């Protein structure tokens with residue numbers, strides 16, 4: 001469940017048994033808390049502010065010169081994707097490349 005209000009300190013709760021469609025008598029949940037990507041913390045999400053967008057455009061320009069490599073996905077496109085979106089993006093790119 002996602003929590004998008006300002007009062008709840010976590011952004012979502014995951015109840016793991018639902019991934020297995022189980023009927024277990026006990027359950028486990030995890031809560032996700034938002035945190036900034038700092039030196040010792042992995043930055044999981046793109047931060048599309050002016051500085052990073054400018055940097056991304058420079059990398060994209062460099063990458064476009066690498067004709068033997070197809071860059072795709074969250075890092076290469078520097079945008080947030082859920083799984084189904086990133087798979088759709090890869091399939092779309094395959095269609096373009098193979099046609």
Ligand SMILES: Cc1cc2nc3c(=O)[nH]c(=O)nc-3n(C[C@H](O)[C@H](O)[C@H](O)COP(=O)(O)OP(=O)(O)OC[C@H]3O[C@@H](n4cnc5c(N)ncnc54)[C@H](O)[C@@H]3O)c2cc1C
Nearest residue numbers: 032044045072073074075076080081082083084085086087
């Ligand atoms: C905390 C978190 C929770 C998420 N929850 C959900 C969710 O509930 N539902 C959902 O649909 N999506 C979720 N996502 C998003 C989902 O994980 C991504 O959409 C998906 O993994 C993106 O796929 P990708 O191929 O773009 O990148 P990735 O899966 O990150 O793959 C990139 C790969 O490239 C490798 N790599 C990086 N640099 C180099 C390099 N220089 N050389 C070689 N290899 C390299 C990495 O090791 C990695 O294996 C979540 C993501 C995070 C971080």
